[in-house]
Amino acid sequence: MSGAHYDVAIVGAGIAGASAAYFLAPRARVVVLEREAQPGYHTTGRSAALFSETYGNASVRSLTRASRAFYDAPPPGFAAQPLLTPRGVLFFGRKEHGPRLEAQAAELRATGGRVEWLRPEEILARAPALRPEWAATGLYEPDAEDIDVHALLSGFLRGARAAGAQLLTDAALEALQHDGRRWTLHTRAGDIRADIVINAAGAWADEVATLAGATPLGLAPLRRTVIVFECPRFTDTARWPATVDATEDLYFRPEAGRLLASPADETPSPPCDAQPEELDIALLIERLQAATTFDIARITARWAGLRTFAPDRALVAGFDPMRPGFFWLAGQGGYGIQTAPAMGQLVAALVRGDALPAALAAQGVDPATLDPKRFSRTTT
């Protein structure tokens, strides 16, 4: 492998790197470098696995809408089971949260999102654990779905390999140089050469950019905490929606016979193997006890992951303005799974110099909103 030459080297085998590899591999020699022993070990393996076309800013929403077709009808053999299953999202609140949810409903409707107002008894029918005072106002998004993240990640990596891509694990990128024509990447698994480097390193994307001599974008990794718990009082939870409070300080949802909950925290963190903090879990339990009648019998799992945002909370995809052949695929924030099919297609088109696929343009995807140059423009 040492000294092997590729058209494209992708740094990071999370959902971003895997989707780019999948769409690039049929027409390019691709290698994916992953520091860990397993792909998806960091943020990709720690998500809440939700697909919502109303989540995020306009740029994010266009990518999510443009991903829907792939999720609904992936290529034959991509996955053994459907990638999406119906879930729904219920936003709930006390009486004083009514105006906030009304504004949210107006904005979602204006951008084509399907939402329904629920009466208090309808809120409680869908989320029987809520205390009645927390079910005073409610908004329901019927089209939100669960994503089978494992099937999506495996499908991308399997498809990329079938088209000739190589995945190297335990292959941390430690240094890279450009000789005026191509990149040399020094990795834990040996040196490789590539014409183009795609920086899909998640929370480490600014660090990888620094290795390449590019200017960091000011990406912010923000820690988010999750617990899974058993609750004997409510056993028939499988059809409950993902349930989010109006101020987005709490959400919970069914998780394979148990319940998953998060305080929706956003604590700045250096790039690392994020771990949950006791304080965040205590805060989550306090919020759950205030808003619901859950009796938390046992916490069966707890984890944290880093959601990494660009300063404007839109994703980043495009060539660096200063470093030749250095391509950013970063800032996936809280939307990296749901947007991955469209992002993979967009990246493949931009890297090859092709036109934006018509299906993406039809959903309003605008490469200018994703281009890393948007940050250099604001600083000059």
Ligand SMILES: Cc1cc2nc3c(=O)[nH]c(=O)nc-3n(C[C@H](O)[C@H](O)[C@H](O)COP(=O)(O)OP(=O)(O)OC[C@H]3O[C@@H](n4cnc5c(N)ncnc54)[C@H](O)[C@@H]3O)c2cc1C
């Ligand atoms: C609690 C939580 C809930 C979430 N819920 C949702 C949701 O409902 N829906 C949704 O769409 N998204 C959700 N997200 C966000 C989503 O998980 C992320 O946007 C997405 O996983 C980011 O993928 P990534 O490939 O950019 O990063 P990662 O999965 O972190 O992958 C980056 C990879 O790069 C590797 N790497 C870094 N540096 C190097 C190096 N020098 N050499 C080699 N490899 C390197 C890392 O080891 C890592 O595997 C959630 C996230 C969290 C934490």
